[in-house]
Each structure stands twice: as C-alpha cells, then as structure tokens.
Amino acid sequence: MTPRTYPEGVPSWIDTEQPDIDAAADFYGGLFGWTFEEAMPAGAPGSYLIARLDGVDVGGLAGTDEAAAVWNTYVAVNDADAAAQRLESAGATVKSAPADAGEGGRAAVLADPEGAEFRIWQARRRLGSQVANLPGTWNFSDLHTPDVGAARAFYGSAFDWEIDDLGYGWLVRRPGYGDHLEATVDPGIRERQASVATPSGFEDAIAWVSPVDPGELPHWHVSFAVADRDESAARAERLGARILARSDELWARTALIRDPQGAEFTISQFTPPSA
DSSP: OOOOOOOTTSEEEEEEEESSHHHHHHHHHHHHOOEEEEOSOTTOSSOEEEEEETTEEEEEEEEOSSSSOEEEEEEEOSOHHHHHHHHHHTTOEEEEEEEEETTTEEEEEEEOTTSOEEEEEEESSOOSOSOOSSTTSEEEEEEEESOHHHHHHHHHHHHOOEEEEOSSOEEEEOTTHHHHHHHTTOTTHHHHHHTTTOOTTGGGEEEEEEEOOTTOOOEEEEEEEOSOHHHHHHHHHHTTOEEEEEEEOSSEEEEEEEOTTSOEEEEEEEOOTTO
16 A cells, blocks of 8 residues: 655644543544554553554544543644744744654644644654545545635745635645645546546645634634445434534535534535536
8 A cells, every 4th residue: 555645735634632532532433433553652641542444544532631622633744843933934823842743753733823723743654644535534624714815825825725715615725736646645536536527626625714603713623524424423423422513515415513522523425516
C-alpha cells in the first residue's frame, strides 16, 4: 500500500480529546468499526490512541482534563517552528508552541484571527490519516467562521488556500493537491470525479467554510463519511450519542451528532445529484 502523504497546507490529521478515553474508544469503535493502538510508550503519563480502520490510521483519541470533549483538525506543514512563526505574523495566536509528539511528528496549537483553533503537524513517522472519504473515515473538516472574507484573507496568506463560492457552500481548495493525489494514492481521481459532475477544481478540495450560526463560536468542525446516514445515526443513538440535526443537501445526507462526552461531529452520506 502506498503511504498517503500530505503537502504543506493540506489538512492531514484529526483527533478528539475526551475526559474518558476508554469510553470514547468504545463509542467510536462501535460507531465506525475502529480499532485502537496505544501510541504512548510504557510508563509515560497520559494516553494517546491511534484509531485504525482495516489496519490503517484514521485519527486519534487523547485523554484530557478539560470538562468538554472536542474534535481537532491538523494542517500539514514542512517545518512546525517556521510555520508557527509565519502564521503568527499573519495574525494567528500561538496557543501552544511547537513540540515533539514522540517519534510521530511535531505539532503546535494555534487560533486564527477570528478565534477558531487549529493545529499544525510536521509529519515524521506518523504521516497523517491513511484513508479518507470511505465509510467510517474522515470526510472533510469545515471552518465555521463569522467572517468568510477574513478567513479567505488569513488562510490564503497562511497556506495559499483558495475559497470559492459555489452558491450552496464555500469550497476550500489547495491548488496542486489534485496533482499530488493523482501522482500518489489516487491516480483516477479526475475521472472518478468527472463521472459524478463535481465542480471544476474539486480535485484540489480540502475543506469547506460555513458562517457560524447564532450563538456558535468559531471552530473547525469534523465530518465523517458513512454508507447510510440514518443507519449510522441510529447506531450512534444506541451508543449514547444525541442527534442534533439532520439535513438532506445537494451532495449529501448529513446528521449533526454530539457524542456521549460532548464532542460534536457530522456524519455524511454521499448522494451526488447524478446518482
């Protein structure tokens, strides 16, 4: 299997921080069929579980002392220290300075000018999520922001992102990412996307941007692909989650879910208009 790699500026990893990591593993293992491997060395404080589907890395679970659980999104960078300095100069706040995460890589925690927290990841042994967009895996991360124009300015400067208004949503593209995918893990990406009439440039798609709802704080929100929205939502409820909303959209049937410890995420069943 060809390892999946991520050019600088492409979201590459997700993890969730949970007060009870074992309970979180039971929930997400039951929902998505994930298995888990402890990444922390024996005797080290704390726990970090690598979530896997069919033996490949899909995300992480970390313990936290905070009361609320949350999902995090990491953006790939070549040099975490240089990137943190560049991002701070562009208007970001460095909330946690770059630090090694064992042999896996080097990470830092930042917040964009509107307050949405994100993380950067300089990969070493852990290259990032090794499968995406299949049932039970990461689909997209969406930026919920009060100012799409400000987000376009910041992330365009920070990561060379382009944010396009498609009429039904704001699509984030990292030019050249489709070429990278075609040359590595997805040689048929353009033909496959053309078969369902995706928008021009969709091979470079890396995220979406949405205006915040009233009372909602800016944040990065994680979505997972599922084969059947309703079946997965029912399973999540049986495992102790709460279904906050359902939506039938142009390209997907989605449900917004709050897991048993409070982390919110979306499940998304792909339903292209041509299907």
